[in-house]
Amino acid sequence: MQIEQQLAQLRDQLNDYNYQYYVLDDPTVPDAEYDRLMEALKALEAQYPELVSPDSPTQKVGAAPVTAFGEVAHEVPMLSLDNAFDAESFSAFEKRVHDRLKNISKVTWCCEPKLDGLAVSLLYENGKLVRGATRGDGRTGEDITTNVRTIANLPLSLRGEGYPAKLEVRGEVFMTRAGFASLNDSQRKQGLKVFANPRNAAAGSLRQLDSRITAKRPLRIYIYSMGLVEGEESSLATSHYQRLQQLKEWGMPLCPETGLAEDRAGCEAFYEKIMTIRDSLDYEIDGLVCKVDDIELQQRLGFVARAPRWAVAWKFPAQEQMTELLDVEFQVGRTGAITPVARLKPVSVGGVVVSNATLHNQDEIKRLGIKIGDKVIIRRAGDVIPQVVSVVAAKRSEDAREIEFPQQCPICESNIEKLEAEAVARCTGGLVCPAQRKEALKHFASRKALDIDGLGDKLIEQLVEQGKVHTPADLFRLDMAQLIGMERMGEKSAVNLLAALEKAKHTTLPRFLYALGIREVGEATAANLALYFRTLKALEQASLEQLQDVNDVGEVVATHIVNFFAEEHNHKVLNELMAEGIHWPDIEAPDEAEQPLQGKTFVLTGTLSAMARSEAKANLQRLGAKVAGSVSASTDFLVAGEKAGSKLTKATELGVEILSEEQMLGLFAQHGV
Numbered sequence: 001m002q003i004e005q006q007l008a009q010l011r012d013q014l015n016d017y018n019y020q021y022y023v024l025d026d027p028t029v030p031d032a033e034y035d036r037l038m039e040a041l042k043a044l045e046a047q048y049p050e051l052v053s054p055d056s057p058t059q060k061v062g063a064a065p066v067t068a069f070g071e072v073a074h075e076v077p078m079l080s081l082d083n084a085f086d087a088e089s090f091s092a093f094e095k096r097v098h099d100r101l102k103n104i105s106k107v108t109w110c111c112e113p114k115l116d117g118l119a120v121s122l123l124y125e126n127g128k129l130v131r132g133a134t135r136g137d138g139r140t141g142e143d144i145t146t147n148v149r150t151i152a153n154l155p156l157s158l159r160g161e162g163y164p165a166k167l168e169v170r171g172e173v174f175m176t177r178a179g180f181a182s183l184n185d186s187q188r189k190q191g192l193k194v195f196a197n198p199r200n201a202a203a204g205s206l207r208q209l210d211s212r213i214t215a216k217r218p219l220r221i222y223i224y225s226m227g228l229v230e231g232e233e234s235s236l237a238t239s240h241y242q243r244l245q246q247l248k249e250w251g252m253p254l255c256p257e258t259g260l261a262e263d264r265a266g267c268e269a270f271y272e273k274i275m276t277i278r279d280s281l282d283y284e285i286d287g288l289v290c291k292v293d294d295i296e297l298q299q300r301l302g303f304v305a306r307a308p309r310w311a312v313a314w315k316f317p318a319q320e321q322m323t324e325l326l327d328v329e330f331q332v333g334r335t336g337a338i339t340p341v342a343r344l345k346p347v348s349v350g351g352v353v354v355s356n357a358t359l360h361n362q363d364e365i366k367r368l369g370i371k372i373g374d375k376v377i378i379r380r381a382g383d384v385i386p387q388v389v390s391v392v393a394a395k396r397s398e399d400a401r402e403i404e405f406p407q408q409c410p411i412c413e414s415n416i417e418k419l420e421a422e423a424v425a426r427c428t429g430g431l432v433c434p435a436q437r438k439e440a441l442k443h444f445a446s447r448k449a450l451d452i453d454g455l456g457d458k459l460i461e462q463l464v465e466q467g468k469v470h471t472p473a474d475l476f477r478l479d480m481a482q483l484i485g486m487e488r489m490g491e492k493s494a495v496n497l498l499a500a501l502e503k504a505k506h507t508t509l510p511r512f513l514y515a516l517g518i519r520e521v522g523e524a525t526a527a528n529l530a531l532y533f534r535t536l537k538a539l540e541q542a543s544l545e546q547l548q549d550v551n552d553v554g555e556v557v558a559t560h561i562v563n564f565f566a567e568e569h570n571h572k573v574l575n576e577l578m579a580e581g582i583h584w585p586d587i588e589a590p591d592e593a594e595q596p597l598q599g600k601t602f603v604l605t606g607t608l609s610a611m612a613r614s615e616a617k618a619n620l621q622r623l624g625a626k627v628a629g630s631v632s633a634s635t636d637f638l639v640a641g642e643k644a645g646s647k648l649t650k651a652t653e654l655g656v657e658i659l660s661e662e663q664m665l666g667l668f669a670q671h672g673v
């Protein structure tokens with residue numbers, strides 16, 4: 001390709017990215033990708049200096065202001081910063097500074113975290129905030145006075161005295177991580193746009209035409225320099241760091257991590273220190289800014305086109321990178337949760353090679369609108385597992401394909417259950433799924449379940465790992481020969497374990513139901529189910545509606561139960577367990593005398609004052625009544641509490657007998673419940 005063509009292509013691409021980032025506050029590629037192109041352009045221009053044009057992105061700051069805002073001319077231009085991407089280039093920068101300041105042997109540095117937000121200029125006249133502006137293209141910014149006034153920690157008037165009559169300060173507006181998380185949460189709930197990162201959220205919030213929206217956003221500011229100063233200039237400190245302390249006395253918020261370094265080694269140590277605390281800060285930073293501290297030396301060093309010569313932004317390894325989604329695999333967790341995992345073209349993020357990232361669940365895949373083959377932005381911060389932040393829609397290829405969520409467990413082929421109310425999809429093959437095997441067996445053997453003495457977690461893990469046990473039924477087929485030779489298993493323990501297994505075969509229906517590990521069927525629910533259905537067969541055949549007649553069983557639990565028994569694989573294991581001789585005493589049909597409401601159907605409505613509705617329901621069931629959710633021709637009694645509504649109307653229409661709460665309590669008293 002011709003050099004001119006290459007240059008034009010890079011410039012066009014960077015100009016597009018600048019527009020998306022600075023004007024729309026909605027970048028489509030990560031900063032690292034932008035920086036990579038910018039470095040490529042710089043290198044090319046350095047090679048062919050005669051081809052550098054004044055409108056090249058390497059020569060410009062930001063982007064021209066948007067006309068919807070008023071314009072503000074910056075008398076002192078607001079520049080950008082040069083970057084150093086590693087210790088070597090920082091050292092080269094430091095050397096350049098010393099070379100220029102030939103006769104100066106010592107340069108002190110002011111080190112400040114590079115806040116990841118957006119630069120603003122604030123003008124105070126006679127101590128009052130009169131104007132706020134964005135950086136814009138460095139010469140002209142946008143008037144955002146009403147918006148900056150809403151920033152919580154920005155003083156509207158200065159404290160104390162001695163400040164210049166006209167004082168312009170500059171700082172970074174940002175959003176705290178916590179503020180960002182809660183903003184995105186509420187945006188998501190309202191079905192509104194979710195921001196990719198705190199910087200975009202801050203920029204988008206500050207550049208609102210309606211300042212009432214800005215006021216609702218959790219924005220903060222830290223001030224990091226002075227701009228234009230008129231009056232009492234001579235009373236200002238000659239050190240940048242000291243000037244910051246003056247600003248602090250006048251009430252300006254400063255970044256608390258700012259400090260001085262005596263030389264290059266001091267800057268390096270500062271960089272390391274800030275990098276280690278980076279993840280614990282409540283705001284995002286993307287590097288360290290090192291500034292020559294002496295203002296006079298700053299002035300001697302001066303500027304180049306877009307940045308001062310006396311400062312550098314020494315970037316941290318980028319936490320976001322662009323890569324390609326090669327495939328999606330579905331992992332099954334210990335409890336059956338199905339998690340889509342992105343298989344990525346390996347990419348180094350923050351110093352670690354990443355080739356997988358979680359996609360959480362189906363909703364997340366939908367929200368991202370992601371397809372296999374897409375270019376995606378990956379983020380990895382601290383020890384957090386890598387996340388897919390967004391899809392680079394502009395780079396989607398024609399053969400990108402939809403992600404298909406499996407209907408069957410990829411490991412055991414049991415059906416997958418996905419309830420409306422839950423984000424997570426799950427494998428229903430709890431008794432057979434290898435992914436869930438260890439957990440299922442541990443639960444099965446536990447004290448409140450089949451209570452198998454001597455079958456601890458460690459032993460279960462060994463038995464599974466050695467392929468001796470696959471399902472609970474296999475436990476009862478273990479023999480002496482198989483047990484001997486397991487770690488820490490002598491003859492005596494083996495004999496004891498076999499005896500315990502034999503003993504465990506004689507159990508109760510509630511224990512057995514609990515042992516099956518059906519989702520959300522705890523001890524109490526298992527007991528209620530056993531009491532209500534009395535046989536395993538009746539429970540297996542129960543419909544969704546019947547199940548909900550049981551005390552404490554709502555639609556979600558009922559669905560889990562139905563799905564569990566609907567899974568063929570589970571049935572097979574149940575049959576095997578019975579064949580191995582698991583049994584329990586019959587549950588006696590309740591005594592007729594104790595079931596005075598046998599065969600009667602009740603409906604409860606309105607607010608009860610003496611007890612919770614669930615308690616009333618349990619009492620009615622104890623007396624043999626069926627408690628239904630809605631009124632129909634088969635309803636015998638409607639108990640109407642306070643503010644009974646449509647159910648009461650319907651019951652009256654159908655001629656159903658209406659009971660007051662007192663009458664119901666009377667019934668309970670009469671039968672001693």
Ligand SMILES: NC(=O)c1ccc[n+]([C@@H]2O[C@H](COP(=O)([O-])OP(=O)(O)OC[C@H]3O[C@@H](n4cnc5c(N)ncnc54)[C@H](O)[C@@H]3O)[C@@H](O)[C@H]2O)c1
Binds near residue numbers: 020032035061114313
């Ligand atoms: N993803 C994209 O599409 C895209 C597009 C454009 C720019 N960018 C990103 O923005 C960068 C360029 O932006 P830039 O020109 O604003 O430069 P910059 O962010 O590299 O550095 C200059 C800015 O740093 C900020 N800053 C934070 N703390 C500071 C401190 N203590 N002292 C002084 N300044 C401080 C100020 O806002 C200042 O304007 C690129 O390197 C890239 O990472 C990304």
Ligand SMILES: [Zn+2]
Binds near residue numbers: 429
């Ligand atoms: Zn499975």
